[in-house]
Amino acid sequence: MTLSNTLASWREAVLTFLRRLAITLGVALVGALAVGSSWLMHMPVGYSGDAHASSLISPDFASGFDVAWELTGEDLGVGGSLRAYSEIDGLLVALLGEKGQPSTLIGLDLSGEKPSVLWRREVAAVDSPMFAWGDSVVVAGQTIRVSDGEVTATWEMPLPTSVTSYFYDSDRSDKKGFINVGGDSVDPSSTGFSRVTWPVIVVCYPRDTPYGVQDFDYLCLGWNKDGTEAWRYKVNLSPHNLQGPGIPLPVTAVDGYVPVSRNFNYEDNQVGAFLHLADGVLVERPTYDAKTLRPVADGWVLEGTMTDNPKQSALVTLAPDGTEVSRTRLADPFIRLTDLNHVKCWDEDGRVARPTSEQMASTLATGEVPWAHLCTRREDTTVFGGVSMMNGRRLNATKADGGSQYGSFPDTMIPATDGSLMLSQPPEDEDSTDRNPPTNLYAAPSGIQLASLEDVGLRDAVPFYDDLLIASPARPDSRIARLRSYLGAYPHPDTVLMGITPKRAG
Template structure:
């Protein structure tokens, strides 16, 4: 072939408008091919994990995020967007809400390659929390078994809409289940961690006719009353027990406290959740009260030296057991979240008092698979160290700054990763920045959920996160095949696969 016979030379022999048309067609074909490839590249990969329930995420997420599946409202048989969700009996229970439509409760099995809907049900609009309780949920005054959606009990006295966690000056009903209520959402899920749910109602008569401030009732899962007792919250009558506190129980007991509106006041009784009985008067520092295998531990001093710090241990019902000396530079106790520990599968571990004292003194953990703790200068809701390693980031000057992450952050099984909003993020700021995967303890960002069109996710299985799309995601990006796809309301996120 001579130089004059090359394709380029032949193309130049055509009129200019023909050449421009040919070039435009080639570009269009290349673009279309690229879009097709992009769609294939971003096609959901399906879930193929072990469906292992855990509080941790898999270290495999270090490779990045893949979308396992996407579900639209029509595929789920609902309308609107995901409002809240919870993990109950290996099942995802979710509420979807649409404007001017009743909310819909859906139970979804996530164990297969693609999700499957088990059942759905319309709910009444309510601000009462939805209790998750073993294999069931309690909503609209009914106990519903999650596996098949069957109503197993109807409550004679349903949970009030205005229920709160902690005594308020408005005399609202109090609900205690072992953890604080999330009141940021009207229809929020809260897990019952006690054998009963405790409702405390303010007295509706004057002291002349009624000699208590609150009447506390323990309710079984079927809504029947287990026990009741009268509680005092003002502290004027120390012979009466206070209201139970939302903390993990120890051998069936939880602390009860008067003067709940006054910081620093002590526990004055311990309540037996099994039968509603209360102990004789005791005194323990509630602000640092932490469950241990042999009872409770709290910050105090040695019996023979009021200046020497000690870890005081009492039995589940309040009898003193021991006082273990602490060093002056030991980690300060800041309540039950000072040290939180788990075993290899993500189940919470409770230490002995000696183990807790050792960790407070040394910062090291030899008795659990993974522990987090808060530092002296951090809020109780912030994690400052994992397995004794302080968390930090590199500052602009190239130095190292210590940082903290919210306690809601997801940590990998081996403690090498943390999925969280940025460590410097102010929790009160709106909107929150996207959650990012950071290396521990360096704080180096590895990948962000924003790359797949979501800003936050919650752990369902260790290798499956549940997320919803970012509403403002560019239509152009969706058209190009990036996540999320149009009409998606629920997404499953899995570790990126090799290749």
């Protein structure tokens, strides 16, 4: 080979190397720009709404979902898992820690662009139910004010660790304590906050010594929020009926009164008295059918008959203490009172709406609901039927082929304030094998899917404000999860709480 050929070959090798280096650098630059662009596109956008607390969602979510912020334990200044959280007076209170270990309560203000930690408080290991009660929480035998995290009371007699909102048969030897806080049931296996809607918590403690020593089957106590005893009474069980004042029904109190049943299977039988929760005074009244008794803003209503004509249907109106006020003839009611057990209504502020007795009589006669801003109705076929109507419109479900058919959505469905949207798991489908499908956004009443919480790495979320959803995401700690997070996917493996806001234009 001549010298000229050698030099030519060397120059060609150098040029090839430079071309390959340029291509490699170009690919790396494009990749870096892509990663950077992805990261910038997925950066949390912050919260900029009006901080209106609501159990409904804003119509602005029609544009989809954006991540407002992500919080890790490091951001909160604590370690451990997020065990529970609840909204109280526009603030968020969260419990972090591990089961059986001391935990930390945190108060958060979510109204700003990013959440701010207001206070932290160490609490003992939580082994009894927790409650969201007015402006406070009750955790580990302490009443803690959420605005500043101060302990306002320490309970001398902590709540029992094993409680339920459902009575067991009297022959069972492992009786649990019975607890009633209002409309919500208390699940002893739950680690969340149960919301108290009564002036007191009613706890019925089962007899734990021989009957000759304790002359009751259950000792029922009313507890004030500060852990002091409001009243007590004894309950004895016969094979079929309760002997004694009885058991309060789990409904929202009206002016501090709740109906009481003396029957052991109290939810399915008769009401013969009303309990004043503040002092435990029991007011004896005529026997009424518990199945049709319904709270209204000014008392109670139930189905009955006219006094002068037992064959004529009537709406019976009671005062809060059970005193009969009136009987309104229902010549040809448009709907029955029991049908309203399948209806849920809200006012314009997203609070559950309750009519007066006069408004209820009008609704039964006409089928119209002018006293509520928004109403949904469940299927009447079963107690657990899905939501099939919203503001009188039949809901639809979009099929895989693009067609539409009547559909029903899970009872956990959350409407938009104007009824135009639904935040829900997919429409009920008997053939579906997915037992935990993601929560999606649907147009109402068409049922067309507009977005999914999977778009931001979540399976479900709940409203905190009408334009801010909060969620505790799954935390897959793996190389793949961290790589996806680095590339801009949500959530970060260390995230314990996320805020979701409507997707911004552009």
